[in-house]
Amino acid sequence: MRGALPTGDNLSQxxxxxxxxxxxxxEEETTFHLLYKCSFAAEIWEKAPFKASLVPEQITSIRDLIERAKNLICLPPCDIGGGPLFPWIxxxxxxxxxxxxFKDKxxxxxxxLSQAIALAREWNYAQTHPPTQNQKLSTPGTKPTSPTDSETTVCHTDSAWNANQKVAGFGWVFSNCREDFLREGSECLTNIRSPLLAEAIAIHQALLHAYEMGITNLSITSDSKQLIEAILSETPHKDLHGILHDILILSSTFQKIRFSFVSRNVNRQSDALAKRSLLNIVPRPVIAF
Structure with missing residues (x-):
């Protein structure tokens, strides 16, 4: 409201x-445009799990947005308690x-929106549940419970990367301790600069879906040993940039979480999903004889 954000109009002034x-x-980037009027922001506000929606005609400034957003009530499935969601949006x-x-991400x-809900949940949980000596939540840098725990969901992730077009396909498969199938998914994105980044995005996508499924105890696997080591050590990597930070932020929304390396043989199902997704954009060349 005071022109502090370095948006396009403020930088131009x-x-x-x-x-x-x-x-x-x-379009011209004002603070109001960026946070509300832009089609990107408008879709987020439209899909946000509020009991009542904002009325566009009543919001003509960033002040109006904040004043009216303060009264929005979140629906129960968000699990963020009585805390607000709009600041995190x-x-x-x-x-x-x-x-x-800055990162071309x-x-x-x-x-x-999923990240906003995760941050709101983490913040509000911290305010109402201060850590105690008996509370032991598994974090990426600790030794969590075994993935064969009856309450743990296992998710195998993998990616397939096309070096020429910088396109990647991602696959993930959720199962329980008895290896019963729960859900699988895949996606394909462009502008992926390295195979390591593709593996990281596969894990990030799996975490988002695990959060939406309401999973609390999760074991994430990947056949990229380099990526798993980077996550467990929480050290920056030139090919990962902000994605590692996003993975760790999402990880904090789970009660228990484990990241582990597995062989490619174990990861065949998610590998097949990733390759199939990639072929939707980069089909195999047809060779005529």
């Missing part, structure tokens, strides 16, 4: 960067904007 536009739609939109500009409105 300060004569720092006069050509800055909204990274999502290319604003923050997640800002993060998505910066990641797109694309996030969909759905992913951005």
């Amino acid at each position: 300060r004569r720092i960067y006069t050509d800055a536009k909204c990274p999502f739609c290319g 604003l923050w997640s939109i800002w993060l998505a904007r910066n990641h797109r500009i 694309q996030s969909s409105p759905r992913e951005t």
